[in-house]
Each structure stands twice: as structure tokens, then as C-alpha cells.
Amino acid sequence: xxxxRVVGQPVPREDAVDKVTGAARYTTDLALPGTxxxxxxxxxxxxxxIVRIDTSAALAVPGVRAVLTGxxxxxxxxxxxxxxxxxxxxxxxxxxxxxxxxxxxxxDAAREACHLLRVEYQELPAVFDPRDARKPEAPLVHPxxxxxxxxxxxxxxxxGTNIAHHQKVRKGDSAAALAASDVCxxxxxxxxxxxxxxxxxxxxIAHALPGGRVEVWTSSQSPYTVRHLLALAFGMPHAAIRVxxxxxxxxxxxxAGLGLEPLAxxxxxxxxxxxxxxxxxxxxEFNTTPSRQGLYSTIRLGAxxxxxxxxxxxxxxxxxxxxxxxxxxxxxxxxxxxxxxYALDHCSIDSYVVYTNKVYGTAYRGFGHLEVLWGVERAMxxxxxxxxxxxxxxxxxxxxxxxATTITGEPFTNGHxxxxxxxxxxxxxxxxxxxxxxxxxxxxxRGKGVAMLHKAPAMPTYTSCAAIVxxxxxxxxDVLVSGVDYGQGTYTVLRQxxxxxxxxxxxxxxxxxxxxxxxxPYDWQTVASRFAYMGGNAVIEACADCLCQLRAVAAGALxxxxxxxxxxxxxxxxxxxxxxxxxxxxxxxxxxxxNGNSIGGPVIGHGRYIATGLTNLDPETGQGRPAQFWTYGxxxxxxxxxxxxxxxxxxRIATALDAGKVLNPLLCRGQVVGGIVQGLGSAVLEGFRFDxxxxxxxxxxxxxxxxxxxxxxxxxxxILLENPQPxxxxxxxxxxxxxxxxxPSAIGNALRDALGIEFESLPLSSERVLEKILVAxxxxxxxx
Amino acid sequence: xxxxLETATVPAGMTLLEFLRGRLCLVGTxxxxxxxxxxxxxxxxxxxxxxxxxxxxxEADGGAVDTIEGEARDGELSALQKAFIEAGAIQCGFCxxxxxxxxxxxxxxxPNPTDDEIVEAMAGNLCRCTGYxxxxxxxxxxxQAKAVPHAGQMVAGQSAGGSGSQGGRLSSPRxxxxxxxxx
Numbered sequence: 001x002x003x004x005r006v007v008g009q010p011v012p013r014e015d016a017v018d019k020v021t022g023a024a025r026y027t028t029d030l031a032l033p034g035t036x037x038x039x040x041x042x043x044x045x046x047x048x049x050i051v052r053i054d055t056s057a058a059l060a061v062p063g064v065r066a067v068l069t070g071x072x073x074x075x076x077x078x079x080x081x082x083x084x085x086x087x088x089x090x091x092x093x094x095x096x097x098x099x100x101x102x103x104x105x106x107x108d109a110a111r112e113a114c115h116l117l118r119v120e121y122q123e124l125p126a127v128f129d130p131r132d133a134r135k136p137e138a139p140l141v142h143p144x145x146x147x148x149x150x151x152x153x154x155x156x157x158x159x160g161t162n163i164a165h166h167q168k169v170r171k172g173d174s175a176a177a178l179a180a181s182d183v184c185x186x187x188x189x190x191x192x193x194x195x196x197x198x199x200x201x202x203x204x205i206a207h208a209l210p211g212g213r214v215e216v217w218t219s220s221q222s223p224y225t226v227r228h229l230l231a232l233a234f235g236m237p238h239a240a241i242r243v244x245x246x247x248x249x250x251x252x253x254x255x256a257g258l259g260l261e262p263l264a265x266x267x268x269x270x271x272x273x274x275x276x277x278x279x280x281x282x283x284x285e286f287n288t289t290p291s292r293q294g295l296y297s298t299i300r301l302g303a304x305x306x307x308x309x310x311x312x313x314x315x316x317x318x319x320x321x322x323x324x325x326x327x328x329x330x331x332x333x334x335x336x337x338x339x340x341x342y343a344l345d346h347c348s349i350d351s352y353v354v355y356t357n358k359v360y361g362t363a364y365r366g367f368g369h370l371e372v373l374w375g376v377e378r379a380m381x382x383x384x385x386x387x388x389x390x391x392x393x394x395x396x397x398x399x400x401x402x403x404a405t406t407i408t409g410e411p412f413t414n415g416h417x418x419x420x421x422x423x424x425x426x427x428x429x430x431x432x433x434x435x436x437x438x439x440x441x442x443x444x445x446r447g448k449g450v451a452m453l454h455k456a457p458a459m460p461t462y463t464s465c466a467a468i469v470x471x472x473x474x475x476x477x478d479v480l481v482s483g484v485d486y487g488q489g490t491y492t493v494l495r496q497x498x499x500x501x502x503x504x505x506x507x508x509x510x511x512x513x514x515x516x517x518x519x520x521p522y523d524w525q526t527v528a529s530r531f532a533y534m535g536g537n538a539v540i541e542a543c544a545d546c547l548c549q550l551r552a553v554a555a556g557a558l559x560x561x562x563x564x565x566x567x568x569x570x571x572x573x574x575x576x577x578x579x580x581x582x583x584x585x586x587x588x589x590x591x592x593x594x595n596g597n598s599i600g601g602p603v604i605g606h607g608r609y610i611a612t613g614l615t616n617l618d619p620e621t622g623q624g625r626p627a628q629f630w631t632y633g634x635x636x637x638x639x640x641x642x643x644x645x646x647x648x649x650x651x652r653i654a655t656a657l658d659a660g661k662v663l664n665p666l667l668c669r670g671q672v673v674g675g676i677v678q679g680l681g682s683a684v685l686e687g688f689r690f691d692x693x694x695x696x697x698x699x700x701x702x703x704x705x706x707x708x709x710x711x712x713x714x715x716x717x718x719i720l721l722e723n724p725q726p727x728x729x730x731x732x733x734x735x736x737x738x739x740x741x742x743x744p745s746a747i748g749n750a751l752r753d754a755l756g757i758e759f760e761s762l763p764l765s766s767e768r769v770l771e772k773i774l775v776a777x778x779x780x781x782x783x784x
Numbered sequence: 785x786x787x788x789l790e791t792a793t794v795p796a797g798m799t800l801l802e803f804l805r806g807r808l809c810l811v812g813t814x815x816x817x818x819x820x821x822x823x824x825x826x827x828x829x830x831x832x833x834x835x836x837x838x839x840x841x842x843e844a845d846g847g848a849v850d851t852i853e854g855e856a857r858d859g860e861l862s863a864l865q866k867a868f869i870e871a872g873a874i875q876c877g878f879c880x881x882x883x884x885x886x887x888x889x890x891x892x893x894x895p896n897p898t899d900d901e902i903v904e905a906m907a908g909n910l911c912r913c914t915g916y917x918x919x920x921x922x923x924x925x926x927x928q929a930k931a932v933p934h935a936g937q938m939v940a941g942q943s944a945g946g947s948g949s950q951g952g953r954l955s956s957p958r959x960x961x962x963x964x965x966x967x
Contacts, residue, residue: 022812249878
């Protein structure tokens with residue numbers, strides 16, 4: 001490969017100037033003339049029948065334009081399983097579910113009207129623990145599950161139960177292999193539901209137009225998915241719906257699907273086509289918009305005495321909450337990844353996605369992998385200890401390597417990257433094998449831990465995307481895509497790719513910042529760490545198309561064959577005669593000869609990419625090819641624990657990822673550091689707490705803490721390996737979600753090392769840690 | 785308001801945030817929680833960082849308010865803004881205006897802050913993307929660079945900062961803040 005000029009450089013974000021000056025516009029910064037503001041009323045009950053809603057007082061509030069309830073809207077929505085209403089209809093299934101909405105001239109009027117709505121509820125039996133919800137006597141969250149439309153052949157809701165999906169993986173004979181193992185262990189773990197906490201809450205504006213059309217502006221990761229699901233829900237042609245995505249203030253998966261757009265649209269329709277803006281308050285963001293699912297795991301491991309894993313069995317019970325949303329696909333993806341990056345001949349996994357009467361789950365950075373690997377990577381440490389082996393050495397002996405197959409039967413090759421190198425690099429960076437350094441006070445103790453991670457994009461087998469590259473009059477290039485850069489930095493990377501391919505300096509390549517389904521070309525969704533990979537490939541193809549057009553016109557202009565022409569430094573020239581070059585600017589709109597004759601025309605390149613070689617998984621065995629690529633990595637941490645307070649301080653965390661190729665080291669480091677700190681939130685701070693009526697107790701930043709600048713690890717060591725990915729742009733893989741995955745596992749393993757105490761539940765909050773320390777220290781009653 | 789006199793009659797219950805965004809169209813200041821917990825709406829009131837969602841507009845009567853739109857001057861980014869860009873301290877950008885205003889408040893009060901003072905001053909501003917490391921680095925760099933007046937990168941167009949920044953001259957003397965965190 002020729003030496004790279006732009007790809008691999010630490011190019012700062014092009015949008016940064018707009019973001020540091022306040023010029024960047026997010027959804028609620030857009031002011032369409034005549035826009036009304038909307039507010040919602042949410043259910044105080046987790047499970048109740050809506051007997052009646054009296055809207056008369058609300059309608060009488062000056063400035064109120066429309067009041068809608070579920071009774072007005074007989075529409076079902078859903079990504080994979082159509083189980084949800086725009087507003088609760090007949091029954092509410094979680095505390096925080098929207099039951100009515102008001103659009104008014106001002107937000108104050110809309111809120112006042114919501115306060116004046118009188119809703120009569122009749123409480124119904126509820127179920128909050130997914131393990132209870134699986135029992136035959138459990139109340140059904142969706143008694144009509146059998147009648148719901150769903151993606152057949154991929155998801156398997158069980159009628160007459162609360163099971164929205166059951167994913168199986170079967171390889172070899174795990175029962176026999178466990179029975180024959182020298183050492184077996186069974187361990188259980190759990191994770192609470194958590195919130196994404198994007199700094200910008202969900203927001204949408206809809207403008208219902210004459211002729212059954214609608215224009216939408218939304219804080220979304222997926223403009224085309226929003227359009228498609230709106231089209232399905234309302235029976236509209238796709239062209240009747242135009243979705244704009246301006247700047248988005250974070251998403252992390254929480255804005256991947258359909259959010260407030262349908263509600264904004266029906267309100268706009270009800271107001272005679274006035275634009276309606278709706279934005280979640282922070283409390284509603286916690287209570288009403290979806291979260292990350294909770295998980296209960298039970299894992300059985302077998303190994304030989306010399307440290308070879310023989311089998312893994314796992315049961316994963318996901319707390320889907322009231323609606324399936326992405327949760328069913330999380331349960332699917334985390335099953336086919338559910339044994340960690342290990343070579344296993346015998347494996348059996350059952351992953352159940354179970355409805356409960358709680359706020360529903362959705363995609364969240366890591367897509368189930370942080371949750372299952374909290375169990376798997378803690379179990380691996382226990383097995384290492386049971387065998388008397390060093391946890392790094394035990395993993396080294398069992399990690400996937402050339403010649404092994406994954407648990408779905410995919411051959412592992414060197415093109416997958418090198419998990420063993422990741423483990424060794426991370427371990428070395430924290431001085432693994434040496435005793436932890438001396439603690440900073442007598443009541444503090446230190447420990448070290450490692451954990452592996454892996455993840456592939458969880459996406460349909462036919463996932464595709466497109467890119468358009470057009471040349472300007474001055475020879476600069478514009479890139480148009482519909483993947484969204486909501487902070488992760490992909491647009492800068494795509495500019496670098498285009499600059500590299502077109503032979504232009506980076507400041508002559510721009511990317512259009514607003515996605516618009518009427519203007520920017522198709523992309524499935526901006527999720528799953530697949531945009532740099534798929535969008536990068538689409539941009540490469542679009543640039544090749546541009547270069548082909550440029551060479552064809554230049555060939556006509558110069559009177560030479562096109563195949564002898566080179567495009568570099570913004571010029572097209574014959575390979576043998578660089579001085580006879582024509583600048584891109586003289587070709588971008590067509591070439592004009594001295595006599596005025598012209599040839600060519602505007603240069604606009606088109607590129608596309610579609611997932612290749614993926615298969616649906618066998619419903620009984622889970623065997624198949626689910627992954628376009630895998631990204632592997634490892635964390636190693638050293639922590640200090642205050643035994644008087646239970647507080648954990650991360651002294652050092654080393655995170656090694658096999659990125660294939662680092663396209664932009666500045667932004668890649670940003671993903672790694674940001675992911676680690678977000679993972680730290682899941683590890684030690686975050687988790688929903690509910691009372692016995694299913695009411696969320698911590699829907700705000702006082703009671704639900706996320707990491708602040710005071711919570712940073714003392715030292716963060718990102719390590720990026722570059723074992724290239726065949727088919728990846730310049731050999732790159734996705735790395736955006738991965739830094740977060742397994743941070744809790746590594747800290748949990750270090751905590752065991754420091755204290756000699758096992759922790760099974762997240763978060764590892766100071767009160768939970770202290771409680772276990774006190775129990776361990778309490779004098780034991782005499783036992784015979 | 786960013787060095788300009790603004791005259792308005794407002795309802796007594798209107799917050800400074802609503803006034804900035806709704807009346808003056810200074811939408812660079814963001815609402816992240818509405819109850820003073822996240823710092824996204826941080827502006828300077830008489831030189832001191834405050835969360836604009838917890839301050840009534842009438843409380844700013846006669847005072848000096850600085851928002852993100854007034855940070856770049858004469859079309860040039862401040863050292864703080866440049867440091868944020870170069871350190872990679874920005875991802876989604878929603879917390880960025882509040883972060884920069886908190887940092888501005890700190891540097892007004894303590895031109896050469898220690899690392900602990902930087903962390904203390906920034907700890908009231910939540911960011912979910914960056915992991916803070918690059919933000920703290922940007923503040924450090926800006927503190928060291930502050931002697932160098934606005935040089936380098938141009939803002940596209942004088943009006944890029946919105947109505948409040950036009951011909952922006954920071955006026956009245958600053959009252960040093962008392963706390964490093966948010967007001």
C-alpha cells in the first residue's frame with residue numbers, strides 16, 4: 001500500500017469550531033415559525049388499566065391546541081416486534097409510560113394542561129423481576145403477544161408467556177463435556193438496568209404537511225430507520241416522510257430506534273399542521289425513554305486440570321421491561337457472543353428476553369456484551385483460581401486462535417485480530433505478575449485484575465449504506481452520508497478517507513452535517529461500531545467513481561487514454577508527463593476547451609457497501625455467520641480500595657484493542673478514554689433502583705450518579721494494535737463501543753484480588769463493597 | 785449581555801436560560817437537566833459561573849452576562865476554544881459551551897490554576913462522551929497559553945457567535961467568583 005498522507009493522522013473534528021462557539025444547532029435550537037411546544041403526562045403506576053381520562057380542564061387552558069390520549073391512536077409500533085403504542089392505550093405497563101400529550105403555544109401552557117388531566121386508573125398485578133416473570137403464574141405484561149407482528153425466523157416470542165425472545169446456541173455436547181471435566185463451577189451474576197444519559201435528552205419536531213406528508217427534525221442516530229418505521233406505522237409512502245437529523249448531543253444506542261417522532265407527528269396533525277416540538281425533561285429521560293436492560297446470568301464452566309476449558313453453559317435472563325424494542329436483539333447478539341472470546345468445543349447458551357413492568361430496554365453501547373461479560377470474565381477468574389493458575393495464563397491457554405471456531409461455528413483466522421496480543425499488552429502495561437504497589441494508607445488495599453472483551457456489529461444480514469462524493473467548482477470535495485456523527489468522530493474519519501482516495505488535502509474535503517433522507521443517501525442505522533467500516537468502504541467506492549469520471553474527462557481534454565492518467569494533489573496528469581496536469585477545479589463541472597467547446601459535466605461519485613456473507617442463525621443451534629467482523633480487546637486495572645468507606649479508586653487502567661488500523665489517533669483515543677469512563681460508571685456508580693411498586697427511585701443526577709471529572713482513573717493507557725482486518729477500510733475495525741465492555745469485569749476481578757471477596761452484583765458501589773467488607777470481618781458464630 | 789446592553793421586560797418566573805434561548809436566540813447555551821445538576825447551561829454572571837436554569841432572568845438585571853456566543857472575539861477563537869479543539873475535548877458538543885464557560889470562570893478567578901483547582905472547577909459539568917481527560921488537558925493548555933492573545937484560527941463570519949457576539953467587547957470589570965464550581 002502506498003504511504004498514507006491523511007489516514008492515520010490526528011485530524012481534529014471539522015465540527016469543533018461550531019461546537020466551541022455555540023453555533024452548532026441541535027434539534028431544540030431550530031426554531032420553525034409557529035412551532036408549538038408539547039408535554040406529556042406519564043403513568044404513576046407500573047401496571048394499571050386506564051379507566052378514563054378527563055381532558056376537559058386541560059383543553060380549557062389558554063394556548064392549548066391539542067390533547068391526545070392512547071384512545072385516539074390505534075397504532076402499534078416496534079423495531080422487531082410491534083408491541084408498543086404511541087401513548088398507552090387501555091393499559092399502562094410501566095411507571096413513566098406516556099398516557100397523554102398536550103401541544104400548546106408555550107411549554108408552560110402544555111405543562112399546566114398536563115397537570116389538569118384527570119386519569120382514573122385501576123391497578124393491575126405487576127411483575128418486576130424477570131426470573132419471576134418466567135414463572136407460569138406470573139401476570140402477563142402482553143396477554144396479546146401471540147397477535148403481534150414480528151420479524152419471523154429471527155425472533156421467537158412465546159405466546160402465553162412473558163418471553164419476547166429465546167435465543168439458543170448449541171455447539172458440541174456441553175452436558176457430557178461438563179460431566180467429564182476435572183473441575184466444574186457454577187456462578188451467578190446480575191446487572192441492574194442503567195440509563196444512557198446523553199447530555200441532550202430525546203427531542204423531535206414534526207411538521208405535518210398537506211397531502212399526508214410530514215417533515216421531521218429529530219435527535220436520532222438513524223434517520224432512515226425513523227423514516228421507515230414511520231412509514232410502516234402510518235401506512236405512508238417513504239417519500240412522504242422527510243427526516244432531518246441536525247447535531248445530536250450523544251446517543252450511545254438510546255437514540256437508535258424510533259423515539260418521540262411519531263408522537264410529535266400525531267400532535268402536529270391534531271393541530272392542523274402546526275409544527276410541534278417535544279423534548280424530554282431529564283426526569284422523563286430516566287422514567288420514560290428506554291434504558292439498558294438488566295441481566296441475571298448463570299454460568300457453568302468446565303476445565304481440565306491442566307487449564308483447558310472444556311465447556312461453557314449459560315442462562316441469560318434479560319429484564320426487557322415493558323416493550324421489546326432492541327432488547328430482543330440484545331438478547332440474540334449477546335447469546336452468540338455469550339461465551340467470551342474463547343475456543344470452546346462444547347457450549348450451550350439460552351438467552352431469554354423477558355417482559356416486566358419496568359421502563360423498557362434498548363440498545364446501549366456494547367449491546368449486551370458488558371452485561372454478559374460481567375459474568376463470563378468473573379467466572380474465568382474463578383476457574384483460574386480453582387485450578388491454581390494465573391488468570392492471564394489461564395486466558396492465554398484458552399483464547400481463540402487460528403484454527404479454532406467460534407461458538408456459532410465461524411472459523412477464527414488471523415484476519416480476526418489477535419486477542420492474545422491484546423491480553424498480553426494490557427497485562428504488561430500494569431506490571432502484571434508484580435505485586436501491587438504499597439497502598440496510600442493503612443486502611444487501603446490494592447489489587448489487580450484483567451478481563452477480555454469482544455464484540456461484532458449486531459445487524460441484519462442485508463445491512464447496507466451508501467455515500468455520495470461531489471466535487472465543487474473550486475475542486476474541493478463534499479461527502480454526503482446518512483450515518484450520523486453524534487460525537488464519535490466518524491465524519492472526520494470519512495473526510496480523511498476521501499482526502500486520501502481523491503488525492504486532496506484534508507481542508508479541501510468537507511462533509512455535510514445535517515442528514516436529510518431527501519438529500520443524503522441511504523444508511524441503515526448509526527449503531528454497532530460499523531459506520532467507519534461500512535461508511536468508509538462506501539466512501540472509498542464513491543471516490544473511485546469520482547476519479548474515474550475525472551480521468552475520463554481529462555483524457556478527452558488531453559487527448560490521451562484514461563488509463564494512463566494519475567490523480568494526485570488535486571490534479572489529473574499523464575503518468576509520464578506530470579507537467580501536463582489539469583486541476584480538479586477545471587474538471588469538476590466539465591472541461592472547457594480554449595474555443596469554448598465543453599465535455600464532461602458535474603463530477604458526482606456514488607459508492608455503496610452491503611454486509612457480505614452473513615447468515616441467519618439456525619433457530620435451534622444458533623449456528624451461522626452473524627458477524628461482519630469482530631473486534632477483540634482486553635483491560636488490565638490496578639485499583640485501591642478504602643476498607644473504611646468501600647470506595648474504589650482506579651489507579652491505572654490499560655485497554656488494548658485490536659483496531660486493525662487506527663484511522664485517526666486523536667479521535668480513537670477519545671473513544672477509548674470516553675468508553676473506559678462510561679464503563680467505570682456501570683462498574684461502580686450506575687443502576688436503577690425501584691421501590692416495591694416498580695417506581696424508579698433515582699430519576700435524576702442527584703440520585704443517579706454518572707462519572708464526573710473527579711472520578712477519572714489516575715492513569716489511562718490506551719493501546720491500539722493494528723493487525724489488519726481483511727475488507728476493512730485500510731484494514732480498520734470498529735472500536736467505538738468496545739472500550740466500555742468488560743471494564744466492570746476487570747474491576748470486579750481486581751476487587752477480588754484486593755479483598756479476597758467475591759462480588760456478583762453491579763454496580764460495585766461503595767455501600768455494596770463496604771457491606772461485604774463488614775460481613776467478612778464480622779466475628780463468625782462458632783460452627784462445629 | 786456579551787458586552788452589549790439588552791433591555792427587556794420579562795415575567796418574574798422566567799429563568800435566565802429561557803431568556804437567553806427564547807428571547808435573545810442565544811441557543812449556544814444548552815439545557816441538560818433544568819435543575820442545576822449537569823452544568824450544560826453554565827454562563828458567567830458578573831464573572832462567576834452560574835447555571836442559567838437556576839437563575840431568574842430578573843436576577844441578571846444590571847449585571848454582566850457572558851455566554852458561549854461571546855467567547856470568540858473579533859472573529860477569532862479564544863485560547864480556550866482552540867485548546868478544546870486541539871486536545872480532542874469535544875465529541876457530541878452538547879456539554880461544550882457549559883464546559884468552556886466554567887473554564888472561563890476559573891481562569892478569570894485563578895489565571896494559573898493547579899490540576900486540583902481545574903478538576904474542582906470542572907467537576908460540576910457533566911460530559912458523557914469524552915471521559916473528561918481531554919477537557920482537563922484543554923483547560924491546562926489554555927491556562928498556559930493565556931498570555932498569547934487570540935491568534936490563529938478564524939471563526940467563519942463575524943456573526944457566527946449569534947446576535948450577542950457582534951462587535952463583542954467584554955465590558956464591566958469582573959467580580960471574582962467565590963467558588964470553583966457552579967453557582
